[in-house]
Amino acid sequence: MPAAIGQDLVALLPRLRRFALVLCRSPSLADDLVQGACERALANAGSFTPGTRFDAWAFRILRNHWIDHLRRSRTEGMSEDVTVQTHIVGDAGEEPILNKLLLAEVQQIIDAMPSEQREVLLLVCVEDLAYREAAEVLGVPIGTVMSRLARARKRLVEMTAAA
Amino acid sequence: MAQLHFSDEILMAFADGELEELVAASVEQAMADDPAIARRVADFLRSRRLVRSAFPEETAADVPAALRAAVQARIDGFEPPAHQQEPATPPAKGRATFAGKPPLAMALAASVAGLAIATVSYLAGRQNPLPSQAAGPIALLEDPQVSRILSDSPSGREQDLPFGRVRVISTFRAADGTLCREFKLQASSGTSDAVACRNRGWRITFALAEATGPGAYVPSGGGDLMESYLQSAGAGEPLLDAAEIEALRKTEP
Numbered sequence: 001m002p003a004a005i006g007q008d009l010v011a012l013l014p015r016l017r018r019f020a021l022v023l024c025r026s027p028s029l030a031d032d033l034v035q036g037a038c039e040r041a042l043a044n045a046g047s048f049t050p051g052t053r054f055d056a057w058a059f060r061i062l063r064n065h066w067i068d069h070l071r072r073s074r075t076e077g078m079s080e081d082v083t084v085q086t087h088i089v090g091d092a093g094e095e096p097i098l099n100k101l102l103l104a105e106v107q108q109i110i111d112a113m114p115s116e117q118r119e120v121l122l123l124v125c126v127e128d129l130a131y132r133e134a135a136e137v138l139g140v141p142i143g144t145v146m147s148r149l150a151r152a153r154k155r156l157v158e159m160t161a162a163a
Numbered sequence: 164m165a166q167l168h169f170s171d172e173i174l175m176a177f178a179d180g181e182l183e184e185l186v187a188a189s190v191e192q193a194m195a196d197d198p199a200i201a202r203r204v205a206d207f208l209r210s211r212r213l214v215r216s217a218f219p220e221e222t223a224a225d226v227p228a229a230l231r232a233a234v235q236a237r238i239d240g241f242e243p244p245a246h247q248q249e250p251a252t253p254p255a256k257g258r259a260t261f262a263g264k265p266p267l268a269m270a271l272a273a274s275v276a277g278l279a280i281a282t283v284s285y286l287a288g289r290q291n292p293l294p295s296q297a298a299g300p301i302a303l304l305e306d307p308q309v310s311r312i313l314s315d316s317p318s319g320r321e322q323d324l325p326f327g328r329v330r331v332i333s334t335f336r337a338a339d340g341t342l343c344r345e346f347k348l349q350a351s352s353g354t355s356d357a358v359a360c361r362n363r364g365w366r367i368t369f370a371l372a373e374a375t376g377p378g379a380y381v382p383s384g385g386g387d388l389m390e391s392y393l394q395s396a397g398a399g400e401p402l403l404d405a406a407e408i409e410a411l412r413k414t415e416p
Contacts (some may be wrong), residue, residue, distance in 0.1 A: 017221070
């Protein structure tokens with residue numbers, strides 16, 4: 001009998017949802033994704049290796065679920081429209097350096113990035129996954145994680161430096 | 164004077180505390196010697212903070228009640244409801260910037276921040292804020308003609324290009340199975356020792372370069388650095404002869 005993961009999943013819900021929003025950009029679709037991913041996680045709880053990062057394991061399941069969804073919807077056509085994220089909540093406690101204007105600008109730049117860059121930014125810079133862990137979540141070589149990440153971060157710095 | 168060139172990926176990995184010690188030490192030294200490198204590292208530190216701040220803080224309150232209820236219902240279906248379940252992992256607390264990273268990374272970050280400040284005034288008066296990124300031996304490594312040699316040429320053979328001479332040193336697989344090749348490029352602007360890995364084309368993952376100076380080449384200890392890099396990349400045994408040809412011929416997975 002695999003370890004009970006239910007409570008960990010509940011605790012992880014906000015972050016799963018945030019990742020889902022990065023992937024699909026639609027709140028309602030994100031909720032469906034999270035729910036589906038939780039089901040998969042529960043059904044495959046035995047595949048979680050104790051001692052490894054639970055969040056990374058769940059992120060990977062969520063992302064695979066999203067890829068499957070994409071594969072299916074490619075033939076059906078996307079029904080969801082892209083919703084603009086409206087909340088602007090800074091990381092006030094830790095980094096009080098950003099004013100709202102810069103924050104909004106940074107959000108716009110990230111929003112405009114290809115999803116392969118947005119997801120790696122979130123996993124490494126926000127979720128603090130190591131490159132290797134992010135590579136496992138994304139199913140790509142670590143070198144790919146590094147090149148995407150470096151490109152996205154350089155772009156961000158270049159585009160905000162002029163401000 | 165031997166000069167090391169660092170790719171964005173390497174400097175980023177340094178900023179993120181992901182570099183193997185020996186390589187990290189060489190980056191540190193380079194930062195002390197070259198404000199432009201310090202600046203690039205500082206930019207990577209800054210970008211991490213920017214990204215972090217730009218993403219909305221996740222809170223339980225943001226999760227719609229319907230979603231929470233639906234997930235809880237699934238959980239109850241899979242796991243008998245119990246009030247005292249042991250969590251599978253201890254909850255992650257304290258989202259420090261370098262959570263889970265060795266304290267060394269934090270110390271480095273602090274020193275980088277200091278350097279970055281010291282760097283600003285220095286850079287202000289310069290025409291080109293990032294001189295080390297200007298075209299040099301490193302830029303040539305990405306040339307399509309070099310890529311072609313990497314795809315075709317067996318290890319040990321030298322080939323001439325309009326801008327220099329390429330010699331593939333070895334072929335191996337990285338820890339994740341990616342096919343990589345170490346090679347040298349000797350150009351008029353300098354000599355580079357580099358590693359490229361195949362990921363939808365050849366991408367440079369590491370490079371050491373010695374600029375051509377008025378004097379003779381000075382050994383930079385680059386060999387050790389390359390060793391150290393290969394070790395941290397989890398490089399496997401070199402693929403030889405038939406195994407190399409086979410690996411090169413196979414299309415990417």
